[in-house]
Amino acid sequence: MKNRFSLEGQYALIIGGTSGIGREFAKAYLEEGARVIIAGSKQEKLDRAVAELKPLGRVFGYRADVSDLDQLHGLVGVTLAHHGHLDLLVNCQGVTRMKPAEAFTPDDWSHIIDVNLRSVFFACTEVGRHMLGRGRGSIINIASLSSYRGWPNSAIYSISKTAIVSMTETLATEWATRGVRVNAIAPGFFMTALAAGAMNATRRERALDRTPMRRFGELDELVGAAIYLASPAARFVTGETIRVDGGYLAAGL
Amino acid sequence: MSDLKGKAVLVSGASTGIGAGAARAFGAAGARVAVHYNSSKGEAEQVAADIRSAGGEAITVGGDVTKHDNVRRIVGDTLAAFGRIDVLVNNAGGLVKRTPIADYTDEFVDRVLTLNVRQVIWFMTEVVPVMRRQGGGNIVNVSSIAARHGGGPGSIIYAGSKGFIATATRGWAKELVKDKIRVNAVSPGVIMTPFHERFSTPEQLKAMQAMIPMDRLGTPEECAGTFLYLASDALSGYVTGQNIEVNGGQYMP
Numbered sequence: 001m002k003n004r005f006s007l008e009g010q011y012a013l014i015i016g017g018t019s020g021i022g023r024e025f026a027k028a029y030l031e032e033g034a035r036v037i038i039a040g041s042k043q044e045k046l047d048r049a050v051a052e053l054k055p056l057g058r059v060f061g062y063r064a065d066v067s068d069l070d071q072l073h074g075l076v077g078v079t080l081a082h083h084g085h086l087d088l089l090v091n092c093q094g095v096t097r098m099k100p101a102e103a104f105t106p107d108d109w110s111h112i113i114d115v116n117l118r119s120v121f122f123a124c125t126e127v128g129r130h131m132l133g134r135g136r137g138s139i140i141n142i143a144s145l146s147s148y149r150g151w152p153n154s155a156i157y158s159i160s161k162t163a164i165v166s167m168t169e170t171l172a173t174e175w176a177t178r179g180v181r182v183n184a185i186a187p188g189f190f191m192t193a194l195a196a197g198a199m200n201a202t203r204r205e206r207a208l209d210r211t212p213m214r215r216f217g218e219l220d221e222l223v224g225a226a227i228y229l230a231s232p233a234a235r236f237v238t239g240e241t242i243r244v245d246g247g248y249l250a251a252g253l
Numbered sequence: 254m255s256d257l258k259g260k261a262v263l264v265s266g267a268s269t270g271i272g273a274g275a276a277r278a279f280g281a282a283g284a285r286v287a288v289h290y291n292s293s294k295g296e297a298e299q300v301a302a303d304i305r306s307a308g309g310e311a312i313t314v315g316g317d318v319t320k321h322d323n324v325r326r327i328v329g330d331t332l333a334a335f336g337r338i339d340v341l342v343n344n345a346g347g348l349v350k351r352t353p354i355a356d357y358t359d360e361f362v363d364r365v366l367t368l369n370v371r372q373v374i375w376f377m378t379e380v381v382p383v384m385r386r387q388g389g390g391n392i393v394n395v396s397s398i399a400a401r402h403g404g405g406p407g408s409i410i411y412a413g414s415k416g417f418i419a420t421a422t423r424g425w426a427k428e429l430v431k432d433k434i435r436v437n438a439v440s441p442g443v444i445m446t447p448f449h450e451r452f453s454t455p456e457q458l459k460a461m462q463a464m465i466p467m468d469r470l471g472t473p474e475e476c477a478g479t480f481l482y483l484a485s486d487a488l489s490g491y492v493t494g495q496n497i498e499v500n501g502g503q504y505m506p
Contacts, residue, residue, distance in 0.1 A: 176466030224488030233478020239505035250494020
């Protein structure tokens with residue numbers, strides 16, 4: 001049986017691959033036969049993730065705080081020096097702070113935008129240059145339901161995630177004839193550490209009320225989209241954002 | 254995608270083009286496929302033969318879907334062969350004729366709406382009770398890039414009918430979520446099929462290609478992976494009410 005979803009022999013860099021969504025993607029990519037390089041800002045977390053993923057296949061970890069562009073540049077350089085090339089880039093890095101819009105400070109802005117937006121853009125372009133040189137590659141960014149709907153108390157996060165959709169579409173357009181596809185995944189509510197920290201009981205209840213499936217997603221329900229977009233199954237798909245949300249965005253109310 | 258193995262899949266309009274590509278892909282994934290055709294019996298038999306020679310199971314079911322009785326019979330024949338329908342792919346449809354407003358007739362408009370809207374509704378009313386009895390199922394509709402951009406020359410009624418499919422996909426997804434039936438859609442861009450051989454001149458195709466960032470038309474094979482992704486609970490179990498664009502970047506979310 002021909003497996004359109006195989007990632008056999010692909011080299012993948014997953015930034016933010018040490019926890020949450022990123023670590024789950026790393027697991028799935030390893031199981032699909034890819035060589036996986038994960039990057040994260042905390043050495044201890046990185047070591048733990050690499051140790052945990054090791055039994056699944058060829059996994060490598062590099063410490064880098066990508067909110068610092070020099071470190072991001074170094075990460076891409078070291079990755080290419082050690083592994084020769086990259087076929088896949090997944091940008092899973094993300095942070096949030098929650099406040100009423102009028103309470104946000106310039107420090108909040110930098111904290112969120114530097115990771116969620118600036119580092120993603122420059123990761124795309126740094127790795128993108130390499131992929132364009134080879135004439136092949138696939139990039140996946142992480143958007144959010146807040147890319148499409150207004151959410152209280154998360155103005156800066158929502159702005160960053162809306163910009164991810166725009167970035168994905170722009171880069172997809174620029175690079176479409178040059179073999180590099182750029183897509184995004186917009187997860188609904190998944191109880192990662194980031195989401196769990198950001199949502200109190202009332203907010204969780206409201207989220208479930210608005211999700212037709214009436215449940216949160218399980219992380220392994222998100223990996224299918226990451227495999228699909230990375231694989232030959234999606235080779236005519238670019239600039240698309242796959243919403244994995246239990247029907248949230250299909251619901252009008 | 255091993256979870257598609259043994260699943261009973263009915264693909265309408267599966268003798269040529271995108272439907273044939275989807276049917277072959279389901280067959281290669283180990284599903285049992287009902288290959289529906291209207292006039293192209295020979296081609297449908299070939300699709301079924303290809304599936305069988307690859308080790309799969311397939312039947313052909315003929316019938317003009319613009320008659321409700323025929324839809325009933327197509328569903329009945331599929332049930333008689335497989336005993337169940339796990340996946341329904343509502344792929345049948347067509348442009349009928351490129352027609353400007355000045356040439357609209359009631360007969361023309363009825364024909365387009367019956368071929369692209371009414372028959373899909375009939376498939377829903379026939380198949381949903383079956384899936385409810387089974388305790389679940391999966392429906393993949395076929396929308397079109399025309400649903401987003403309003404259609405090319407003389408294809409506005411067709412475009413509107415595909416807009417209906419995109420909208421109803423979201424609505425049906427919500428209505429059927431409690432029945433464990435997911436409803437999503439594939440929205441192809443310009444895919445090289447008998448559809449365009451019949452309705453688009455080489456000049457029109459060239460103009461369309463110029464609007465596609467990948468600078469080429471797609472193939473039915475390049476749509477097939479998206480059908481498998483949406484039909485597989487393992488890959489997309491938390492995805493419902495979504496339209497996935499397969500269009501080389503021509504129109505983004």
